[in-house]
Amino acid sequence: MSTTNTTSRRNFLKISTLTSGGLILGFNLFSSDTKGAVAVTSAPLEGNGAFNSYLSIAGDGTVTIFSPNPELGQNIKTSFPMIVAEELDADWTKVKVEQALLDTSKYDRQLTGGSGAVPHSWMRLRNAGATARNLLIQAAAARWGVRPETCTTDNGVVIHTTTGNKLTYGELAAEASKMALPADVKLKDRKDFKLIGTAVKNVENNNIITGKPLFGLDFYREGMLFAMLQRPPAFGTKIKSVDATAAKAMPGIIDVVTFKNNVAIVGKSTWEVNKARKAVKIEYEKDGAIESTADHDKLLSGLLDTGKATVQRKDGDVDAAFKNAAKVIKAEFQCPFLSHSPMEPMNFFAHVRPDGVELVGPTQTPGRARTDTAKLLGIPEEKITLQITRLGGGFGRRLKSDYATEAAELSSIIKAPVKVIWTKEDDMQGGSYRPAVRYRFEAALDASENLVGYKLKGVGINAGNCTREDNFPSGAVDNLLIESVEHISPITTGAWRAPITNFLAFAEQSFIDEIAAAAGKDPVQFRLGLLAKAKSKPTGAIKYNIDRMEAVIKMAAEKSGWGTKKNVSQGFSVYFSHQSYVAQVCEVAMESGKPAIKKVYAVSDCGQVINLSGARQQVIGAIVDGMGHAMFGKISFKDGASEQKNYNNYRLIRMKEIPEVETYFVDNGIDPTGLGEPALPPTGGAIANAIFKATGKRLRKQPFIEEEVFKA
Amino acid sequence: MAIFKLQINGKAYEADVAADTPLLWVLRDHLGLTGTKYGCGIAQCGACTVHLNGTAVRSCSLPVSAIKNAAVTTIEGLSEKGDHPVQLAWDEVDVPQCGYCQAGQIMTAAAFLKKNPHPTSEEIVSTMNGNICRCGAYHRIREAVTLASTKI
Ligand code: FES
Numbered sequence: 001m002s003t004t005n006t007t008s009r010r011n012f013l014k015i016s017t018l019t020s021g022g023l024i025l026g027f028n029l030f031s032s033d034t035k036g037a038v039a040v041t042s043a044p045l046e047g048n049g050a051f052n053s054y055l056s057i058a059g060d061g062t063v064t065i066f067s068p069n070p071e072l073g074q075n076i077k078t079s080f081p082m083i084v085a086e087e088l089d090a091d092w093t094k095v096k097v098e099q100a101l102l103d104t105s106k107y108d109r110q111l112t113g114g115s116g117a118v119p120h121s122w123m124r125l126r127n128a129g130a131t132a133r134n135l136l137i138q139a140a141a142a143r144w145g146v147r148p149e150t151c152t153t154d155n156g157v158v159i160h161t162t163t164g165n166k167l168t169y170g171e172l173a174a175e176a177s178k179m180a181l182p183a184d185v186k187l188k189d190r191k192d193f194k195l196i197g198t199a200v201k202n203v204e205n206n207n208i209i210t211g212k213p214l215f216g217l218d219f220y221r222e223g224m225l226f227a228m229l230q231r232p233p234a235f236g237t238k239i240k241s242v243d244a245t246a247a248k249a250m251p252g253i254i255d256v257v258t259f260k261n262n263v264a265i266v267g268k269s270t271w272e273v274n275k276a277r278k279a280v281k282i283e284y285e286k287d288g289a290i291e292s293t294a295d296h297d298k299l300l301s302g303l304l305d306t307g308k309a310t311v312q313r314k315d316g317d318v319d320a321a322f323k324n325a326a327k328v329i330k331a332e333f334q335c336p337f338l339s340h341s342p343m344e345p346m347n348f349f350a351h352v353r354p355d356g357v358e359l360v361g362p363t364q365t366p367g368r369a370r371t372d373t374a375k376l377l378g379i380p381e382e383k384i385t386l387q388i389t390r391l392g393g394g395f396g397r398r399l400k401s402d403y404a405t406e407a408a409e410l411s412s413i414i415k416a417p418v419k420v421i422w423t424k425e426d427d428m429q430g431g432s433y434r435p436a437v438r439y440r441f442e443a444a445l446d447a448s449e450n451l452v453g454y455k456l457k458g459v460g461i462n463a464g465n466c467t468r469e470d471n472f473p474s475g476a477v478d479n480l481l482i483e484s485v486e487h488i489s490p491i492t493t494g495a496w497r498a499p500i501t502n503f504l505a506f507a508e509q510s511f512i513d514e515i516a517a518a519a520g521k522d523p524v525q526f527r528l529g530l531l532a533k534a535k536s537k538p539t540g541a542i543k544y545n546i547d548r549m550e551a552v553i554k555m556a557a558e559k560s561g562w563g564t565k566k567n568v569s570q571g572f573s574v575y576f577s578h579q580s581y582v583a584q585v586c587e588v589a590m591e592s593g594k595p596a597i598k599k600v601y602a603v604s605d606c607g608q609v610i611n612l613s614g615a616r617q618q619v620i621g622a623i624v625d626g627m628g629h630a631m632f633g634k635i636s637f638k639d640g641a642s643e644q645k646n647y648n649n650y651r652l653i654r655m656k657e658i659p660e661v662e663t664y665f666v667d668n669g670i671d672p673t674g675l676g677e678p679a680l681p682p683t684g685g686a687i688a689n690a691i692f693k694a695t696g697k698r699l700r701k702q703p704f705i706e707e708e709v710f711k712a
Numbered sequence: 713m714a715i716f717k718l719q720i721n722g723k724a725y726e727a728d729v730a731a732d733t734p735l736l737w738v739l740r741d742h743l744g745l746t747g748t749k750y751g752c753g754i755a756q757c758g759a760c761t762v763h764l765n766g767t768a769v770r771s772c773s774l775p776v777s778a779i780k781n782a783a784v785t786t787i788e789g790l791s792e793k794g795d796h797p798v799q800l801a802w803d804e805v806d807v808p809q810c811g812y813c814q815a816g817q818i819m820t821a822a823a824f825l826k827k828n829p830h831p832t833s834e835e836i837v838s839t840m841n842g843n844i845c846r847c848g849a850y851h852r853i854r855e856a857v858t859l860a861s862t863k864i
């Protein structure tokens with residue numbers, strides 16, 4: 001079946017031609033109209049608030065597509081244009097991609113986060129491509145004097161099917177721009193996809209491998225100053241006094257200014273600023289709770305018993321279920337704070353002039369950076385332009401606007417263009433951590449080993465609701481209670497790739513494994529049994545798709561040869577996060593008495609895969625990320641200060657430690673549901689369950705490397 | 713401050729900087745060669761890797777005064793057209809994710825393969841282990857180095 005989309009006529013603009021005689025099609029990826037407003041217009045579109053993306057076809061056949069979302073390695077700059085090019089039937093070798101400027105004055109979601117960009121824009125992008133294709137066909141039909149229905153397209157060419165006549169898109173672009181916009185466009189059948197679902201190389205490969213200036217830190221401008229900010233070294237402290245006399249006298253230093261809790265060292269080069277920074281004498285005083293990890297450990301355990309809990313979900317009667325239980329299983333799990341530590345440290349360029357503000361930098365949320373800057377400086381948003389550079393990683397850290405607004409604030413104080421640079425130490429000590437959390441799980445089994453009661457209580461430090469109350473196994477257990485407790489701390493936290501679920505999934509999937517073991521059931525069969533129960537006799541709302549979860553579980557069991565392997569111990573895990581489902585099987589072998597993580601099988605259902613190469617990267621990268629942080633990741637505090645300051649004692653996974661990974665995707669034909677995060681959450685659980693199989697020991701705390709099984 | 717004369721990518725450059733300025737910041741801030749990246753500044757991640765007389769070094773921890781007459785090669789000068797066998801392999805395997813670590817990875821691999829054109833997989837891993845990729849692109853980095861070793 002093909003899909004027909006109706007474009008909203010009221011959004012159309014008058015067709016006009018480019019000066020170069022090409023076709024320009026403006027569309028808005030962020031309108032509330034899921035079909036996406038499409039219009040043909042004349043350049044330039046940057047100044048036109050109605051469109052934040054467009055495609056253009058030039059006389060030489062070059063197709064340029066503006067990709068509005070920030071690129072941080074999720075490969076959106078390749079996958080977005082692929083979707084447009086598919087419906088356009090473009091010649092991919094002639095497609096160019098440009099990063100669009102920020103244009104969120106009216107629309108939302110020009111951001112990278114929540115694994116949501118492709119799901120959100122899928123139909124809008126297809127519709128735009130199909131509309132352009134329709135216009136090109138109309139133009140060819142008019143030229144030939146034939147009916148459009150007798151024409152088709154292939155690889156950048158319109159073909160008249162009866163005569164075999166051909167015209168390239170470049171030859172038709174100018175005329176196409178004068179054609180009437182179609183009321184309906186026909187989208188392709190999935191089976192006719194030529195580009196979508198194939199492996200397409202990153203459009204930026206050549207620039208990356210030749211070292212082109214793509215990233216925020218690579219932005220330089222004549223006359224620009226450099227700055228570093230000394231922020232309080234410990235959370236819960238504030239500046240008492242600053243003596244910058246010596247620093248100000250150092251070579252290359254322009255000024256040292258104090259604002260809020262920052263001392264900014266401003267100079268002519270990064271190194272001079274970095275050196276002078278060490279010469280600034282700053283005294284700090286207490287300004288809130290000064291916390292240490294040792295306090296947190298006690299606090300988290302204590303709050304599980306005494307903390308004021310918020311009920312997130314309650315089904316049936318848990319008290320009765322536990323009172324009448326034949327067997328009760330209990331377990332607690334804890335994780336530390338984590339740093340995002342993207343390879344490229346935080347940085348932003350700002351130039352606050354009397355007539356407007358220019359911002360340039362790597363941000364996942366350009367709209368937020370601009371709004372917050374406007375508020376801070378008390379100027380209208382229209383006066384601020386924001387150029388999005390490529391991001392050297394994000395992992396959630398660059399969802400925040402702090403490092404953009406501080407650059408703007410500094411520029412407004414020193415009245416000069418300035419790039420604020422964070423060192424890796426600044427990043428690691430600067431907060432916005434993945435929150436530390438402790439969970440207590442309890443399960444009640446009846447005399448026939450059925451799971452009849454389930455309790456989860458989570459305590460988090462600045463974690464908000466640290467549960468995901470509607471996730472599996474909710475709906476599959478008659479009596480269930482999910483509660484959360486929050487401790488408010490001066491240590492700042494933020495979204496970290498797959499927020500909350502990056503750790504919750506490990507705890508939950510370990511516990512499910514533990515229940516299965518207590519019930520004497522195979523972990524895969526146990527999960528399938530719970531899903532069958534959720535399907536036939538659901539309790540409360542079910543907010544995950546049972547069939548999709550079942551399918552990834554079965555496929556992972558099949559692909560990994562679940563239960564048939566000798567010489568390795570397998571562990572199972574499955575998780576639903578954002579809108580996608582990923583099941584993983586980890587294989588562990590004992591080497592010199594210690595568990596070695598050998599292999600991970602991953603089966604993902606993210607709906608339609610756009611770019612197979614990028615999708616594999618996302619899954620493998622997420623597994624490496626999930627494993628690395630579960631194994632080694634830890635930020636601990638002493639008197640309010642992070643004890644880890646750089647990669648020398650904040651251990652990241654390296655090449656020697658990676659397992660083999662086999663990736664599979666479920667081909668079920670549903671629309672894309674996102675893949676930037678969902679493969680990360682299941683990894684910790686699959687590893688921990690395999691380690692249990694191999695050693696008989698349950699892992700309770702991250703980082704795993706500190707657990708008994710890894711000690712000599 | 714002093715004037716340092718440098719040979720970079722076959723060209724002569726001059727920089728008027730303090731003697732302790734790391735080569736990394738001379739390249740980036742003073743000479744406009746921004747392909748070499750700052751990742752950690754303490755010789756832990758390899759993002760800043762360049763070649764000094766053909767050997768991979770960490771430019772974040774190399775003071776400009778230590779360079780003397782040594783020939784420096786950065787990612788911009790690894791090949792004229794971006795077609796060094798390592799670069800070609802990187803594209804063919806489609807390695808980059810965010811891409812930030814990749815110049816350093818490529819420079820490490822290129823210097824390594826020059827000295828050891830037919831390495832074992834263990835040798836590849838123990839060399840590349842020094843470079844961090846926060847995106848976790850290690851599988852493809854390993855594959856690309858292996859592929860490049862067949863083309864050198
Ligand atoms: S920046 Fe030089 S090794 Fe990390």
Ligand code: FES
Nearest residue numbers: 810811845846847
């Ligand atoms: S590709 Fe992002 S750090 Fe390596």
